[in-house]
Amino acid sequence: MTFIEKLRNRWHSANSLVCVGLDPDPARFPEAFIDDEDALFSFCRDIVDATAGFACAFKPQIAYFAAHNDGEAQLQRLIAHINGCFPDIPVILDAKRGDIGSTAAQYAVEAFERYGADAVTLNPYMGRDSADPFLQYNDRGCVFLCHTSNPGACDFQELDVGGEPLYQRIARTIAGEWNADRNCALVVGATFPEELKVIRGIVGDMPLLIPGIGAQGGDVEATVRNGKTADGTGLVINSSRGILYASSGAGYADAAADAARSLRDEINRYR
Amino acid sequence: MTFIEKLRNRWHSANSLVCVGLDPDPARFPEAFIDDEDALFSFCRDIVDATAGFACAFKPQIAYFAAHNDGEAQLQRLIAHINGCFPDIPVILDAKRGDIGSTAAQYAVEAFERYGADAVTLNPYMGRDSADPFLQYNDRGCVFLCHTSNPGACDFQELDVGGEPLYQRIARTIAGEWNADRNCALVVGATFPEELKVIRGIVGDMPLLIPGIGAQGGDVEATVRNGKTADGTGLVINSSRGILYASSGAGYADAAADAARSLRDEINRYR
Numbered sequence: 001m002t003f004i005e006k007l008r009n010r011w012h013s014a015n016s017l018v019c020v021g022l023d024p025d026p027a028r029f030p031e032a033f034i035d036d037e038d039a040l041f042s043f044c045r046d047i048v049d050a051t052a053g054f055a056c057a058f059k060p061q062i063a064y065f066a067a068h069n070d071g072e073a074q075l076q077r078l079i080a081h082i083n084g085c086f087p088d089i090p091v092i093l094d095a096k097r098g099d100i101g102s103t104a105a106q107y108a109v110e111a112f113e114r115y116g117a118d119a120v121t122l123n124p125y126m127g128r129d130s131a132d133p134f135l136q137y138n139d140r141g142c143v144f145l146c147h148t149s150n151p152g153a154c155d156f157q158e159l160d161v162g163g164e165p166l167y168q169r170i171a172r173t174i175a176g177e178w179n180a181d182r183n184c185a186l187v188v189g190a191t192f193p194e195e196l197k198v199i200r201g202i203v204g205d206m207p208l209l210i211p212g213i214g215a216q217g218g219d220v221e222a223t224v225r226n227g228k229t230a231d232g233t234g235l236v237i238n239s240s241r242g243i244l245y246a247s248s249g250a251g252y253a254d255a256a257a258d259a260a261r262s263l264r265d266e267i268n269r270y271r
Numbered sequence: 272m273t274f275i276e277k278l279r280n281r282w283h284s285a286n287s288l289v290c291v292g293l294d295p296d297p298a299r300f301p302e303a304f305i306d307d308e309d310a311l312f313s314f315c316r317d318i319v320d321a322t323a324g325f326a327c328a329f330k331p332q333i334a335y336f337a338a339h340n341d342g343e344a345q346l347q348r349l350i351a352h353i354n355g356c357f358p359d360i361p362v363i364l365d366a367k368r369g370d371i372g373s374t375a376a377q378y379a380v381e382a383f384e385r386y387g388a389d390a391v392t393l394n395p396y397m398g399r400d401s402a403d404p405f406l407q408y409n410d411r412g413c414v415f416l417c418h419t420s421n422p423g424a425c426d427f428q429e430l431d432v433g434g435e436p437l438y439q440r441i442a443r444t445i446a447g448e449w450n451a452d453r454n455c456a457l458v459v460g461a462t463f464p465e466e467l468k469v470i471r472g473i474v475g476d477m478p479l480l481i482p483g484i485g486a487q488g489g490d491v492e493a494t495v496r497n498g499k500t501a502d503g504t505g506l507v508i509n510s511s512r513g514i515l516y517a518s519s520g521a522g523y524a525d526a527a528a529d530a531a532r533s534l535r536d537e538i539n540r541y542r
Contacts, residue, residue, distance in 0.1 A: 023374070063370060063377035067385060072343050098394060099334060099367055100421040100482075103294070106334035114338060123369060125396040125416060127423020145396060150371040152398020156441065161430040166437070170427065211371075 190218025461489025
């Protein structure tokens, strides 16, 4: 089964468009993890186990592991745990990689073989040949940055390139030329709902990974109404901090489950 | 001492603009490393020791470590070796990172604190706030992609954005607005010498990291003539494969030294 098939199945079987983002920040962990040498793994595992029923995908952010010695080993264990215990839930490794072909091939090994991720986020700035080594894994997913959720998204992504903004040109290029194996998806920030609507119009039913709700201020209703496909799916709506740190007390896992369930329900009201 | 000062000192003291790229590919290692569990480290250490006298910088490419279990620990040892044995030679971690601020802060810890790199390569697509957590380390270097060396560089980087190509707008924005602490540099591929000339005109004496000579086909004479500053420096001209794999026999280290010396001399003829 390909990443896209796995995702579509999960949207329906879990009746959820919620992606649980795994951005482990030890400074915000509950007390129980203070002396835990494997806290990055243990905390995220508990969140995974608590929220799996409400998730269409998990998205570990590699930077939060890479900032620590030995963090990668814990990320490997975490993804192995998800793949072992929840094989129906796709894992999107958020790494925003991108480099010339020979180097990109190494990054593709990192994401798809070493970590066993179903999909990886990628930066399209270096162009087609920088994407090819990832695209060639045609059972996996390539999730390219299009219009990001941060304020600086306007600096270059919105520049006019011959009658349309750069992010639209990128969406059109990826949907039209890079997606021959139908293994592409795009990142579009919830903080730009009008742009989301335009992108949905360009890319057909391509999955869109949506960061930016919660801490970053994106609106759930506008995101769902502007981003969904005709069948009420098409979106992978990420929440990281709002789920992970719903409570810093002993009930952190239950609080995370409540936050994920509540986000699922809020999203479903507008599908 | 800042990254830029360290680099300027090294250009003069070593009389070299050569950057030795450390892209360790076990499939190309000499026989001596076949049973070496730390081969990524050991091979690169030998190359570093052999070529240090001819190098203005070392540039480990993190993808070649990240493709392997435990590769990061070997990269840490390698950079610690360079910092310990060759403290005058700056280390540029080639990682092409870029993400929203809170995540970028984690990547900055990865590059500057965990690995102890003097500089890191970054992707500017996400805009200013994605760069800030790196820029705030004002003694380190932020080396942003501008016009890359690969064929796909033309796909988006050369799109016209209101009278100039995107890569020029990016060069102008970084030189004008992002470089308040004078800790920025740009990546410009040797395979695009005319574009290199234009960029040099935009950015003054900002250092330019130049991939693309050797295996990728960039021309040394055109690179130096079009890219150097008035004092004959300003360039960090990378060679990876041409130095690392100059010989696959027992004399690999001597062959690497010869290749680095010979590139230094060729560059110096045109300064």
